[in-house]
Every structure is written in C-alpha cells, then in structure tokens.
Amino acid sequence: MKHPRTSVTCLFMLLCMCSTLTLGGLPGTDRTAPLEDSWQEQIVSPQPGWSKSKDGFSAMLVLSDEPDDVLQSWTTPSGAVPVRAADSITRGVPIVAFVFFAGCAADDNGLCNASADFIIRRPDGSEYESFGDRDLWKGRPAPPEGMLRLSAEYVGVIIEPGDPLGRYEVLVSVHDLNSGTTLDLKHAFTAIDGDR
Numbered sequence: 001m002k003h004p005r006t007s008v009t010c011l012f013m014l015l016c017m018c019s020t021l022t023l024g025g026l027p028g029t030d031r032t033a034p035l036e037d038s039w040q041e042q043i044v045s046p047q048p049g050w051s052k053s054k055d056g057f058s059a060m061l062v063l064s065d066e067p068d069d070v071l072q073s074w075t076t077p078s079g080a081v082p083v084r085a086a087d088s089i090t091r092g093v094p095i096v097a098f099v100f101f102a103g104c105a106a107d108d109n110g111l112c113n114a115s116a117d118f119i120i121r122r123p124d125g126s127e128y129e130s131f132g133d134r135d136l137w138k139g140r141p142a143p144p145e146g147m148l149r150l151s152a153e154y155v156g157v158i159i160e161p162g163d164p165l166g167r168y169e170v171l172v173s174v175h176d177l178n179s180g181t182t183l184d185l186k187h188a189f190t191a192i193d194g195d196r
Contacts, residue, residue: 050187059101059174061185065089067096067156074150088190091159095189097170099136099151105179106142113138113177118155123166123191131155136174159191166191 051060064070065086089095097118104112114136120128135152143149159168167190174183 052183055181056103057176057181059183061172061187062098063187063189065095088192090194094156094158096156098154102148104176107178112142115175117173119171121169
C-alpha cells in the first residue's frame, strides 16, 4: 500500500500498519564531522553495489531495521551517524532503505534537483513494490562540497505472513537531474521467520 509523504510524528505508526510504504523524510542535517570514519570512506571509496560515485556525485544505500535510531542520530547535531545496517529481517519488523548522498549539482539558482526510483524484488526476482520519482533533494540548496546528506524521502517495507521468506533485493536509481548523472545502487536483505 502506498502512502503520501508523512510527517515524522506519524512515520512509525504508519509503518506498523502497512506492508509497504513510502516514508516522508527529514530535510537532512549537514554532516562534515563527526561522521564515522568508516561511513566517510564508504561514500568516498565506493563499495560494490550499494555505494557509487561518478562525476563528483556520490550515493550510498543503507538498509536498517532501526529506522528511528537512524533518524534520531541524523537530527542530533553533536552525534555521529551510527547506522546499523541490516542483512536479515524478521517478518513483521520494518526495514527502511535510506539513501545518503553528496555532490549533487546546483542549477543557476544554487538548487539541487535530484530524485530516486526504488524497486523491491521478491526472492523469485518478481517485483514486490516500486516507488518512482521520490524526492532525494529537489528544489533545495545544494549542500557544500564534501557534505553528506540524508535523502528527503526513503522507503520502508514490512514482510507480512503471506510474503515469501528468502532474499529480497532493493534497487535504487539515484538521478542528479541537473548534471544528468545516474547511480544505480542495490542492496539485499533476507526475510526470516520469527520462530528461528
């Protein structure tokens, strides 16, 4: 079930009520430090599949089963960004795909125009859900060079009792529409039964 962008206050209530949804994001906090060294390295030195960089534009896809902790850390100016990535998820527990990015190109007014398309695939390769043209950073001031941002929107999923167990894949195409640069990211998670 798709939902329009929501406020942060009702974000997790909606997450618990729906199998698949788009979550409204926060207008990211500037991060230059104290970003954990490993995260800085991962976006500067791309990792296979889930972190890429091209022509000065970088993006990183992170899956987390503790989305409230990610958002709280991100909005706490004095804290680092201790994102605990999830490789597996138990049925009924939300998993959220966050996109961190840097280096979107500014237009003549100094604004970024960046979007993201999300596709989630079932273990058999069929499409579970898709969310096109999500707001990565549209019509917002371009972050200073080297500054990391959290996308304005992100996607959450809850694997329900009728959904198959196994390896799901999250595919994200991140588009810097001002520069014409696209980065294709992917990350997988395994859905397991809660009785294990």
